[in-house]
Amino acid sequence: xxxxxxxxxxxxxxxxxxxxxxxxxxxxxxxxxxxxxxxxxxxxxxxxxxxxxxxxxxxxxxxxxxxxxxxxxxxxxxxxxxxxxxxxxxxxxxxxxxxxxxxxxxxxxxxxxxxxxxxxxxxxxxxxxxxxxxxxxxxxxxxxxxxxxxxxxxxxxxxxxxxxxxxxxxxxxxxxxxxxxxxxxxxxxxxxxxxxxxxxxxxxxxxxxxxxxxxxxxxxxxxxxxxxxxxxxxxxxxxxxxxxxxxxxxxxxxxxxxxxxxxxxxxxxxxxxxxxxxxxxxxxxxxxxxxxxxxxxxxxxxxxxxxxxxxxxxxxxxxxxx
Amino acid sequence: xxxxxxxxxxxxxxxxxxxxxxxxxxxxxxxxxxxxxxxxxxxxxxxxxxxxxxxxxxxxxxxxxxxxxxxxxxxxxxxxxxxxxxxxxxxxxxxxxxxxxxxxxxxxxxxxxxxxxxxxxxxxxxxxxxxxxxxxxxxxxxxxxxxxxxxxxxxxxxxxxxxxxxxxxxxxxxxxxxxxxxxxxxxxxxxxxxxxxxxxxxxxxxxxxxxxxxxxxxxxxxxxxxxxxxxxxxxxxxxxxxxxxxxxxxxxxxxxxxxxxxxxxxxxxxxxxxxxxxxxxxxxxxxxxxxxxxxxx
Numbered sequence: 001x002x003x004x005x006x007x008x009x010x011x012x013x014x015x016x017x018x019x020x021x022x023x024x025x026x027x028x029x030x031x032x033x034x035x036x037x038x039x040x041x042x043x044x045x046x047x048x049x050x051x052x053x054x055x056x057x058x059x060x061x062x063x064x065x066x067x068x069x070x071x072x073x074x075x076x077x078x079x080x081x082x083x084x085x086x087x088x089x090x091x092x093x094x095x096x097x098x099x100x101x102x103x104x105x106x107x108x109x110x111x112x113x114x115x116x117x118x119x120x121x122x123x124x125x126x127x128x129x130x131x132x133x134x135x136x137x138x139x140x141x142x143x144x145x146x147x148x149x150x151x152x153x154x155x156x157x158x159x160x161x162x163x164x165x166x167x168x169x170x171x172x173x174x175x176x177x178x179x180x181x182x183x184x185x186x187x188x189x190x191x192x193x194x195x196x197x198x199x200x201x202x203x204x205x206x207x208x209x210x211x212x213x214x215x216x217x218x219x220x221x222x223x224x225x226x227x228x229x230x231x232x233x234x235x236x237x238x239x240x241x242x243x244x245x246x247x248x249x250x251x252x253x254x255x256x257x258x259x260x261x262x263x264x265x266x267x268x269x270x271x272x273x274x275x276x277x278x279x280x281x282x283x284x285x286x287x288x289x290x291x292x293x294x295x296x297x298x299x300x301x302x303x304x305x306x307x308x309x310x311x312x313x314x315x316x317x318x319x320x321x322x
Numbered sequence: 323x324x325x326x327x328x329x330x331x332x333x334x335x336x337x338x339x340x341x342x343x344x345x346x347x348x349x350x351x352x353x354x355x356x357x358x359x360x361x362x363x364x365x366x367x368x369x370x371x372x373x374x375x376x377x378x379x380x381x382x383x384x385x386x387x388x389x390x391x392x393x394x395x396x397x398x399x400x401x402x403x404x405x406x407x408x409x410x411x412x413x414x415x416x417x418x419x420x421x422x423x424x425x426x427x428x429x430x431x432x433x434x435x436x437x438x439x440x441x442x443x444x445x446x447x448x449x450x451x452x453x454x455x456x457x458x459x460x461x462x463x464x465x466x467x468x469x470x471x472x473x474x475x476x477x478x479x480x481x482x483x484x485x486x487x488x489x490x491x492x493x494x495x496x497x498x499x500x501x502x503x504x505x506x507x508x509x510x511x512x513x514x515x516x517x518x519x520x521x522x523x524x525x526x527x528x529x530x531x532x533x534x535x536x537x538x539x540x541x542x543x544x545x546x547x548x549x550x551x552x553x554x555x556x557x558x559x560x561x562x563x564x565x566x567x568x569x570x571x572x573x574x575x576x577x578x579x580x581x582x583x584x585x586x587x588x589x590x591x592x593x594x595x596x597x598x599x600x601x602x603x604x605x606x607x608x609x610x611x612x613x614x615x616x617x618x619x
Binding site for chain 1: 567
């Protein structure tokens with residue numbers, strides 16, 4: 001006999017390792033788990049998910065028109081990333097499906113990682129660490145000088161929840177902050193540039209933390225890198241697709257730009273091997289969000305969005321569908 | 323001034339060498355002909371190679387030691403005072419660089435950035451994601467020594483929403499950070515412990531076993547530090563300086579929870595030049611009978 005107020009049904013998809021939300025979800029909802037079935041996903045959905053109104057996509061499973069066609073009752077898609085370039089937002093809009101993302105949940109962690117990468121590249125922390133561990137310091141002595149971080153001109157592409165936190169962290173370093181974004185933000189004190197090319201021309205460091213869309217794909221191209229110049233550094237904690245990766249590798253190898261700190265790549269986990277031998281890059285395996293605190297926060301935001309949905313309250317972190 | 327003998331203790335900056343060469347009779351300690359002893363009126367040392375009592379006694383005409391560093395623990399200051407020898411260092415010009423590096427080290431350690439870099443370069447990412455790391459924002463930061471460098475570190479940690487506390491010879495209430503009267507209490511109340519004080523007789527070994535135990539698995543007596551790390555009693559350490567540079571305890575090389583740097587706190591192109599200019603200016607001022615710019619003794 002079912003209880004008068006039965007927990008709502010939620011469809012959940014995740015990869016085997018992303019278990020951090022299991023408890024939170026099962027405590028609050030009845031779950032339809034794609035990963036508990038041997039059926040291929042489209043088959044599973046057709047068989048079991050016809051009445052599902054809410055779907056939690058833990059990870060970056062591609063949500064396209066084909067997949068959505070198996071979810072005729074879907075009204076809410078809960079994503080655990082900030083970026084939603086893996087979701088066909090236009091199709092969601094057409095079908096009347098609301099989409100939520102991670103909101104602010106790991107903005108601090110991504111901002112911390114961006115600043116960490118910036119300092120590591122300029123001050124050669126990672127190569128210095130390798131130098132000491134290899135015993136070279138004792139044998140060879142002198143280590144190549146780095147570049148001062150304080151006072152550098154930093155151009156931030158994307159001034160949302162992550163970009164604004166990066167700016168805040170760099171202010172006491174005396175860094176001169178400017179930015180490019182879809183629109184100028186009247187409330188912030190930094191200089192606005194209407195395009196990335198002119199932003200690059202006036203800055204020592206470019207930090208990428210905007211969403212990947214058709215407009216921003218390869219926004220950092222050869223021309224931008226040449227404008228940034230041979231002392232210039234790119235820090236990418238957004239999406240690999242924001243940069244023309246093949247060109248960037250050439251620019252790094254040829255010394256067209258001075259260095260890069262990269263947490264994201266075009267075809268993760270594939271990373272261009274030419275980068276492995278370079279001392280002026282610091283590479284990270286899309287780990288900017290990977291702290292326990294961040295995952296707890298994402299779980300909270302996801303649950304909050306689901307609860308809001310099922311009680312007809314405003315969603316906590318809705319994504320603009322354009 | 324070309325006849326004034328200046329003894330440079332070790333290679334430290336080719337820019338500095340050139341500037342000294344232009345103005346003085348530069349003698350390099352690593353090629354030091356004994357006969358030059360009586361012509362040496364100035365010594366230029368750095369953080370790892372200074373001037374001990376033996377060297378000072380060996381240079382009868384020594385008037386000034388100008389250190390290419392802010393730390394002067396490798397100079398026998400007592401001997402200098404006794405003999406009326408002036409000593410200068412290079413404060414202020416390197417404050418930002420050292421503070422920048424301290425934050426960089428914290429981030430590299432907590433977020434395992436060096437490990438991540440190796441992980442990707444080795445190709446391991448193809449087989450699975452890296453482990454979770456530790457968040458920096460919001461962690462409590464305890465600073466030992468709230469001088470110029472400690473204050474600059476505090477300002478930066480503030481922007482990461484880290485509550486900052488400190489221990490120093492005296493409390494500095496104007497700065498608004500919480501003061502702890504002992505190192506041990508500071509350690510007990512900090513997630514991250516930053517050592518930014520000068521090395522003196524009073525501070526030698528100040529970060530001892532007790533302090534490290536108080537910090538816990540979430541300084542410095544180096545042998546104790548190595549033991550604490552290898553035995554898992556201390557969560558991690560990011561070190562730019564060591565007791566016997568450039569020798570680093572090899573037990574540290576295999577550890578994942580350490581970041582090791584070859585004393586690069588001020589090693590940027592911009593700052594090295596500023597430090598070199600300060601060394602040269604101090605020497606020029608001394609030999610022209612003018613006031614020293616940054617005297618310690």
